[in-house]
Amino acid sequence: MSELSGAINSLIAGHYADPFSLLGMHETENGLEVRALLPDALDVWVLDGATGRKVGQLPRIDDRGFFCAALPRRKRPFHYQLAVTWAHAALVIDDPYRFGTLLDAMDIWLLAEGTHLRPFERLGAHLVTLDGVEGTRFAVWAPNARRVSVVGEFNFWDGRRHPMRLLRENGIWEIFLPAVAGQLYKYEVVDVHGNVQLKADPYAFEAQMRPETASCVVRLPPKVEPNAQRRQANNFDAPISIYEVHLASWRRHTDNNFWLSYQDLATQLAEYANEMGFTHIELLPINEHPFDGSWGYQPLGLYAPTRRFGTPQDFRCFVDTLHEAGINVLLDWVPGHFPTDAYGLAQFDGTALYEYADPKEGFHQDWNTLIYNYGRHEVRNYLAGNALFWMEHYGIDGLRVDAVASMIYRDYSRAQGEWVPNYYGGKENLEAIAFLRYTNNVLGHARPDAITVAEESTDYPGVTLPPGCNGLGFHYKWNMGWMHDTLSYMQQDPVHRKYHHDKMTFGMLYAYSENFILPLSHDEVVHGKRSLLDRMPCDVWQKFANLRAYYGFMWAFPGKKLLFMGGEFAQGREWNHDTSLDWHLLDEPEGWHRGVQQLVKDLNHCYRAQPPLYQLDFQPEGFEWRVVDDRENSVFAFVRRDRQGNEVMVVSNFTPVPRQGYRIGINQPGRWCEILNTDSWHYHGSNLGNGGGLESEAIGSHGRAHSLVLTLPPLATLYLAKKVP
Numbered sequence: 001m002s003e004l005s006g007a008i009n010s011l012i013a014g015h016y017a018d019p020f021s022l023l024g025m026h027e028t029e030n031g032l033e034v035r036a037l038l039p040d041a042l043d044v045w046v047l048d049g050a051t052g053r054k055v056g057q058l059p060r061i062d063d064r065g066f067f068c069a070a071l072p073r074r075k076r077p078f079h080y081q082l083a084v085t086w087a088h089a090a091l092v093i094d095d096p097y098r099f100g101t102l103l104d105a106m107d108i109w110l111l112a113e114g115t116h117l118r119p120f121e122r123l124g125a126h127l128v129t130l131d132g133v134e135g136t137r138f139a140v141w142a143p144n145a146r147r148v149s150v151v152g153e154f155n156f157w158d159g160r161r162h163p164m165r166l167l168r169e170n171g172i173w174e175i176f177l178p179a180v181a182g183q184l185y186k187y188e189v190v191d192v193h194g195n196v197q198l199k200a201d202p203y204a205f206e207a208q209m210r211p212e213t214a215s216c217v218v219r220l221p222p223k224v225e226p227n228a229q230r231r232q233a234n235n236f237d238a239p240i241s242i243y244e245v246h247l248a249s250w251r252r253h254t255d256n257n258f259w260l261s262y263q264d265l266a267t268q269l270a271e272y273a274n275e276m277g278f279t280h281i282e283l284l285p286i287n288e289h290p291f292d293g294s295w296g297y298q299p300l301g302l303y304a305p306t307r308r309f310g311t312p313q314d315f316r317c318f319v320d321t322l323h324e325a326g327i328n329v330l331l332d333w334v335p336g337h338f339p340t341d342a343y344g345l346a347q348f349d350g351t352a353l354y355e356y357a358d359p360k361e362g363f364h365q366d367w368n369t370l371i372y373n374y375g376r377h378e379v380r381n382y383l384a385g386n387a388l389f390w391m392e393h394y395g396i397d398g399l400r401v402d403a404v405a406s407m408i409y410r411d412y413s414r415a416q417g418e419w420v421p422n423y424y425g426g427k428e429n430l431e432a433i434a435f436l437r438y439t440n441n442v443l444g445h446a447r448p449d450a451i452t453v454a455e456e457s458t459d460y461p462g463v464t465l466p467p468g469c470n471g472l473g474f475h476y477k478w479n480m481g482w483m484h485d486t487l488s489y490m491q492q493d494p495v496h497r498k499y500h501h502d503k504m505t506f507g508m509l510y511a512y513s514e515n516f517i518l519p520l521s522h523d524e525v526v527h528g529k530r531s532l533l534d535r536m537p538c539d540v541w542q543k544f545a546n547l548r549a550y551y552g553f554m555w556a557f558p559g560k561k562l563l564f565m566g567g568e569f570a571q572g573r574e575w576n577h578d579t580s581l582d583w584h585l586l587d588e589p590e591g592w593h594r595g596v597q598q599l600v601k602d603l604n605h606c607y608r609a610q611p612p613l614y615q616l617d618f619q620p621e622g623f624e625w626r627v628v629d630d631r632e633n634s635v636f637a638f639v640r641r642d643r644q645g646n647e648v649m650v651v652s653n654f655t656p657v658p659r660q661g662y663r664i665g666i667n668q669p670g671r672w673c674e675i676l677n678t679d680s681w682h683y684h685g686s687n688l689g690n691g692g693g694l695e696s697e698a699i700g701s702h703g704r705a706h707s708l709v710l711t712l713p714p715l716a717t718l719y720l721a722k723k724v725p
Helices: 002-013 105-113 228-233 262-276 312-324 377-394 404-408 430-446 480-490 494-500 502-509 540-556 583-587 592-609
Strands: 024-028 031-037 043-048 054-058 060-062 066-070 080-085 090-093 124-130 133-141 147-152 165-167 172-177 184-190 196-199 241-245 280-283 301-305 328-333 398-401 451-454 476-478 516-520 560-564 623-630 635-641 647-653 659-666 671-677 693-695 706-712 716-722
Touching: 002 060, 002 066, 031 054, 054 066, 054 080, 105 377, 133 184, 147 172, 241 262, 241 592, 262 312, 262 592, 301 312, 301 377, 312 328, 312 377, 328 377, 377 398, 377 430, 404 430, 430 451, 480 494, 480 502, 480 516, 480 540, 502 623, 540 592, 540 635, 540 647, 540 716, 583 592, 592 671, 623 659, 635 659, 647 659, 647 706, 693 706, 706 716
Parallel strands: 241 280, 241 560, 280 328, 328 398, 398 451, 451 476, 476 516, 516 560
Antiparallel strands: 024 031, 031 066, 043 054, 043 080, 060 066, 080 090, 124 133, 133 172, 147 184, 165 172, 184 196, 623 635, 635 647, 647 716, 659 706, 671 693, 671 716
């Protein structure tokens, strides 16, 4: 009895690592014995699960709620239930400790190896039926914990009641409980140091919105089958124009400044993006996150859509609505770091489990966050599985991976002596590189219809090469260099632009080294950088004209397009995540903002209608300079081509001086139509141009036998296309 008393004391104190060896039904020398830990229970009977008849009473042998007895006339284990009487209730319950191991041998092996394709199907909370009993299977990885219990509404948040079974092969704790959908839960972890922590489920499919932090039992959403049309829309030879959106501040209710719901956002955003001609919407992170000011970039619920706008089912309907409107959906994904909140992943079992232990590797100084330990199999599995989860169960068409440079370089934003070299003494994080290759390889095979996009700001080679070719395996990479160079040029007073001419042409020297997206993202309109409009020089007219000319240049330059919300109508102030965009600007009588909005709409529709502007983005034959060295006039001209040899001529004049009689050589004589002019009165420009089109002349220029004599409007970009007979 003293041995049993010691086990009971250890169990209740949280130091008994194998509660299944003590609780439940066991064959002993005294016969078939049933033991149960039921704090505050007054009376307990064992019932035959098949007949409901009482088999035997369990006396309380410890005042803290431990009941135990041998059952008379029963020699073999059988299906049983417990009839429990409390002070104010009497219930028949299924004993969680009568169920065997929940994870099979193959899952245990793959999870330990870090190669389980879908770890979210085994870890976390899953509604299942076992032996005819409906309940929830819980599993969590915490190999160094002394004890882990599931606590929630179903057991009064009492960690004594449901300690879990430890699978020593891989450090996973598991238990099956009769918990129902919608109930809140956490894991009570007695860590390696004996401290008690309450942790949210890393694999939870739903989580409470801040300031609450519990996880919620919900079903894994059904799979979304791949779609051929959406796959085609992601292709290298497809027109891709991405509208980057922060759901919390795109639009808000005007009466109380509160967020729109997923349902409201779906209806309004689908209609607006379609009207504006965008092909894709990219959402800033929608994973559950504790701090609004992080914009979602410090997530703690990687598998849970934020509850700020509705339920996970509502988010699924949001994505479906965009798909029905013909719009692909991309998510910002943050596998680079996570916040230090106590209920999250930090020191999950009292050790650096998900993060690197050494702060020189595991602490991000810029963001005061922790860095994932990519060398750990289980962490790699957690992250790679999450990427596949969003694609398979929400139909996400691609992931934009945040801050890749911070992942692949150990010295990122660190001074000498503040970082740890890799095995070979270099600065590359070999584990992170291997993780990215592994993840992209997994996604490429499991969801070939989807894409991944790298926000990578260095010249690391092969970001968009396949892993088999020593690349990272991304489909696209943000062209941060092009963005910085061209914005720097546009911020110059036009009189000085001739001294910075190369900033607009330099991008073509490396344009085919990667598959690029040209990004004008949220990062360019915050933290004192000012809005895109406000970065343009000179008076109001010239500010808007500059921005329109810049957009025209960008939409024709090789590479897919991305524009952050508000940029499409030239919002005047910096982005504020706590308020709606300034939609009222579109109602101003001057019409400046409506003009830019109309231009972006026409740019998108023109771009999609003209294969030369997108079909050969990543092949040299799709682009040719015509005027590359006219510094004095700040004029640029180039040709875009498609596979059939059709051409679109693009000419930009980045000074406020109109250029009359500007001759440019052409390959195809005949009539050329002016298909877009950013100086048109439709866009609130001066309406100078070429009358909608002009005939070529048999006069040589730029090495061609024929040429066009153009009128170049001030601070404007022209698109001209050869008229088809």
